Amino acid sequence: MNKILPTSTAGSLPKPSWLAQPEQLWSPWKLQDQQLIEGKQDALRLSLHEQQVAGIDIVSDGEQTRQHFVTTFIEHLEGVDFEKRETVRIRDRYDASVPTVVGAVSRPRPVFVEDAKFLRQQTRQPIKWALPGPMTMIDTLYDAHYKSREKLAWEFAKLLNQEARELEAAGVDIIQxxxxxxxxxxxxxxxxxxxxxxxxxEGLKCETAVHICYGYGIKANTDWKKTLGSEWRQYEESFPKLQRSNIDIISLECHNSKVPIDLVELVRGKKVMVGAIDVASQTVETPEEVASTLRKALQFVDPDKLYPSTNCGMAPLPRDVARDKLHALSAGAAIVRGELSS
Known part of the structure; x- marks a missing residue:
């Protein structure tokens, strides 16, 4: 990416209403069989087009072909029983009925690789693809086999690596x-x-990113945020170790959050995807609000390492709101780009 301050999204974008129920997570598909395959591809094309019209530089699939950012990957693995469910505490925040790990986990076939190849055929722009991280995967399951969070995380890391290598081979530029x-x-x-x-x-030559946020704008998350006090310093715990890691890009939530912006100093030297769009609100940011967030971040990130982005995925938002937010992100980045070049 030669352009300074290239824009991107953190993850999901709303699905069209003919594919799935709007404004909800876990929305069931409205199509079946071959129609569903075609419908997902049409939605993927549409999502790409909306990103391009909004001026997004690093495009994604908008997660149009998956119901959920974690579970869709797990559904394609062996060793997890979706019929056998247990209630567990998700991220120490809310109880959910989750599938059970009943045996050794394996990945019999690629999960998103065909989708990535399809997206690659549609554009020459850089593509970013999101996968769930190992720790977030284990946090959405009941483990009756390994009986160790760490062991299961290492097993998932191996399977994610297989998928990531094939995504890279399919032409993905950044794996998040x-x-x-x-x-x-x-x-x-x-x-x-x-x-x-x-x-x-391990072994990837494309760029890699880790996205750490405070979650979608769903009630369980917004309620949790209210308990976090006037300063959200959670990043302080993980950033020093991530700064020393082999990950290329750190993606974080900034706009309308109580994250002290100086925490970004802890990952100095890394590329930083700065969340300048609030996904927990339907109020569309002004370009100037976006620009203001980016200017604050520039105190701690060199301009060639700053990637303006959204705080998190936008699947639960109305489509027109998400679209307008993408336009605001591009316009805000353009303001700051202009200031830097002058």
Whole structure:
């Protein structure tokens, strides 16, 4: 990417209403069989087009072909029983009924590789693809087999690495691992979480990113945020270790969050995807608000390492709101780009 301040999104974008129920996570598909395959590809094309019209530089699939950022990957693995469910605490925040790990986990076939090849055929722009991180994967399951969070994370890291290598071969330029769990389980992050993430990126030549946020704009997350006080310093726990890791890009939540911006100093030298769009609000940012967030970040990130982005995925938002937010992101980045070049 030669352009300074290249824009991108952190993850999902809303799906069209003919494909899935709008404004909800886990929305069931409205199509079946061959129609579903074609419908997903049409949605992927549409999502790409909307990113391009909005001026997004590093494009993605908008996660149009998956129901959920973690579970869709797990559904394609062996060793996890989706019929056998247990209630577990997700990220120490809310209870959920989850599938059970019943045997050794394996990846019999690629999960997103065909989708990535399809996206690659549609554009020459850089492509970013998101995968769930090992720690966030184990946090959405009941483990009746390994009986060890760390062991299961290492197994998932191996399978993620297989997928990531094939995504790279399909033409993906940046592979992002989503690790919201890094904002919760600090001891595990430092004991083995970052190491498991490095296992997942082993041997990759494309760029790699880790996305650590405070979650979608769903009630369980917004309620949790209200308990975090006037300063959110969770990044302080994981950033020093990530700064020393082999991950190329750190993606974080900035706009409308109570994250002290000087924490970005802790990953000095890394590329930083700065979340300048609030995904927990339907209020569309002004370009100037976006620019203001980026200017603050530039105190701690060199301009050639700053990637303006969204705080998190936008799947639960209305499509027009998400679209307008993407336009605001591009316009805000353009303001700051102009200031830097003058």
């Amino acid at each position: 691992f989503d690790e919201p769990a890094f904002n919760v389980f600090f001891d595990e992050v430092n004991d083995w979480g970052v190491a498991a993430l490095e296992r997942a990126i």
